[in-house]
Amino acid sequence: AQTVTQSQPEMSVQEAETVTLSCTYDTSESDYYLFWYKQPPSRQMILVIRQEAYKQQNATENRFSVNFQKAAKSFSLKISDSQLGDAAMYFCAYIIGGNDMRFGAGTRLTVKP
Amino acid sequence: GAVVSQHPSWVICKSGTSVKIECRSLDFQATTMFWYRQFPKQSLMLMATSNEGSKATYEQGVEKDKFLINHASLTLSTLTVTSAHPEDSSFYICSARDTISGKSSYNEQFFGPGTRLTVL
Numbered sequence: 469a470q471t472v473t474q475s476q477p478e479m480s481v482q483e484a485e486t487v488t489l490s491c492t493y494d495t496s497e498s499d500y501y502l503f504w505y506k507q508p509p510s511r512q513m514i515l516v517i518r519q520e521a522y523k524q525q526n527a528t529e530n531r532f533s534v535n536f537q538k539a540a541k542s543f544s545l546k547i548s549d550s551q552l553g554d555a556a557m558y559f560c561a562y563i564i565g566g567n568d569m570r571f572g573a574g575t576r577l578t579v580k581p
Numbered sequence: 582g583a584v585v586s587q588h589p590s591w592v593i594c595k596s597g598t599s600v601k602i603e604c605r606s607l608d609f610q611a612t613t614m615f616w617y618r619q620f621p622k623q624s625l626m627l628m629a630t631s632n633e634g635s636k637a638t639y640e641q642g643v644e645k646d647k648f649l650i651n652h653a654s655l656t657l658s659t660l661t662v663t664s665a666h667p668e669d670s671s672f673y674i675c676s677a678r679d680t681i682s683g684k685s686s687y688n689e690q691f692f693g694p695g696t697r698l699t700v701l
Contacts (some may be wrong), residue, residue, distance in 0.1 A: 501688050511619075511672060513692035559624060563688045569615070569676075571624045 472560055474572035481550045482580050488535075489545045489575045491560030498522075500564045502536065504545045507557040507574075516558070519543065547577075555579045584608055585677050587693035594665055595701055602660045602696045604675030610655035611677035615690060616648075619672040631658045655681075665700040672697050 472493045481487035493502070504516040519527045519536050526534050531551075535544045543562075547554055560572040584607040594600050604614055612633050617625040629639045629650050637650035647669075649661040658677075662669055676690035 503689075505692075510694070511674075512694045513625075513674065513676075515689065518689065563690075569627065569690055571626075573624045 472572035480578045585693040591697040609679040614658040617674040
């Protein structure tokens with residue numbers, strides 16, 4: 469079975485500090501796409517960052533960056549200079565073949581002022 | 582660009598009635614739309630994949646006769662929950678891919694804001 473595992477149900481970070489959310493996945497495919505989505509209390513899914521599996525360079529989007537380790541099937545998200553607005557549920561996901569998006573169980577991030 | 586809307590945003594219905602939820606791609610054509618279900622404090626679970634002009638593909642364990650999906654145009658997919666029961670109460674989210682104009686880079690899906698269904 470192809471799965472996504474987020475081993476941290478909850479994480480907490482002090483405002484302005486850095487936090488890393490972990491994600492591992494299991495697939496036998498070589499070509500796929502990886503995503504981190506943020507779901508605030510409004511429940512609207514917001515794309516945070518994305519990565520193509522064939523690209524070795526880690527994606528970055530302002531304060532958000534990933535550590536993509538293809539051999540280890542790991543795709544962690546680092547949030548730098550955490551802000552109160554970063555508090556949300558974060559979901560790791562991947563797509564194979566352009567259709568099947570699979571999500572992890574999510575990590576609830578709390579940002580302390 | 583790449584906006585997906587859902588209507589209604591919330592709905593309350595009586596047990597035994599049917600409820601229709603609409604998912605629209607507002608500024609692109611969506612050849613494929615997806616329907617997810619999310620229970621409180623849980624992840625999104627894919628229910629079905631909807632392709633324009635053809636029958637939807639349902640995930641294992643999802644009753645196709647209970648959750649009717651229609652994707653009659655490139656901008657609209659509907660999910661009808663038939664004979665709804667309290668256990669169908671959930672948050673339903675749709676997403677869409679644009680394979681025509683190229684907005685869906687990385688095979689990205691664009692998500693709607695979701696519909697909260699409560700069945701009394």
